[in-house]
Amino acid sequence: MNNADILMGTNLSKRFDNLEVVKDVSLTVKEGEFVSLVGKSGCGKTTLLSLLSGLEKPTKGKVILNNKDITGASEDELALFRRDHVGFIFQSFNLIPTLSAWENVALPLFPIKMTGEQRSRRAHDLLNQMEMGHRIEHLPGALSGGEKQRVAIARALINNPKIVFADEPTGNLDSVTGEAIMAILNELHKKKGMTMLMVTHAEELAASADRVIRMKDGEVIA
Ligand SMILES: Nc1ncnc2c1ncn2[C@@H]1O[C@H](COP(=O)(O)OP(=O)(O)OP(=O)(O)O)[C@@H](O)[C@H]1O
Ligand SMILES: [Mg+2]
Structure with missing residues (x-):
């Protein structure tokens, strides 16, 4: 593994019952890189993202994330590892409906030793950066x-993750709103050097990435 590689998947396969959904995929993401993953609905994008981010275990193959081989990790270890190193953004937002905006953002901090004041300040800062102060x-x-x-x-940024995984982050938004969200993600990448792996099936969104994986x-075809 090259020093600058933050994520490396090797010969990854995932089988559900008799269906092989991911077939012998190898890919690498470098620190600071913005990679998009494109392909038709059902081709295995979300499944591959889950394998690479430690949400699901591969049937075969290996994942090294942030210099740690997560393939053999227990569920508890994986949960801790994701909390400390990884940010997630989903198509369906996955916010907790009974918590306010800032409480949703602060939620991943609760297991960490921190005062309520520190948690609140950090969540408020990030919401202000997202122009959500109001x-x-x-x-x-x-x-x-x-x-x-x-x-x-x-919320995805609250733990200063080394890498953000985004699955169709604009999939539930109209095109103008989607462009505004993409602009935020592009800026995080360009100005803050955020490493990002983003699933999309929209070619025009994929095009703003440093590299496109198809x-x-x-299977990965290009
Ligand atoms: N937990 C599961 N159990 C069984 N089959 C699954 C499971 N998760 C996904 N699949 C199947 O794996 C295939 C790939 O699904 P996946 O969600 O990875 O596709 P996708 O490329 O993300 O599609 P979309 O663009 O529609 O989100 C599909 O045929 C799906 O039905
Ligand atoms: Mg999907």
Whole structure:
């Protein structure tokens, strides 16, 4: 593994029952790189992202993330590892409806030793950076889709992750709102050097990445 490689998947396969959804995929992401993963619906993008981010275990193959071989890790170890090193952004936002915007953002900090004041300040700072300072006390149900995704991005960044995994982050948004969210992600990459692996099936979104990985029927084709 090269020093600058932050993520390396080797010969990854994933089988559900009799269906091989990811087939012998190897790929590497370098620190600071923005990689997009494209392909038709059902080709295995979300599954591959889950393998690479430690959400699911591969049937075969190996994942090294942030210099740690996570393939053999227990579920508890993986949960801790994800909390400390990885940020996630999902198509469906995955906010907790009974918590305010800032409480959603601060949630990943709760297992960490920190005062309530420190947690709150950090969540408020990130929401301000996402231009959400005026919606800090709102519940997710009172936010628009674009606002929900800004909250979700702030939550993904709360632990200063080394890498952010995004699965169709604009998939539930209209095109104008989607462009605004992409602009935020591009800026995080360009100005803060954030490493990002983003799944999309929109070619025009994929094009803004440093590199595009194409999948078809569970395999990487380019
Ligand atoms: N937990 C599971 N159990 C069984 N089959 C699954 C499971 N998860 C995914 N699959 C199957 O694996 C295939 C790939 O699914 P995946 O969600 O990775 O595709 P995708 O490329 O992300 O598609 P989309 O663009 O629609 O999100 C699909 O045929 C799906 O039905
Ligand atoms: Mg998917």
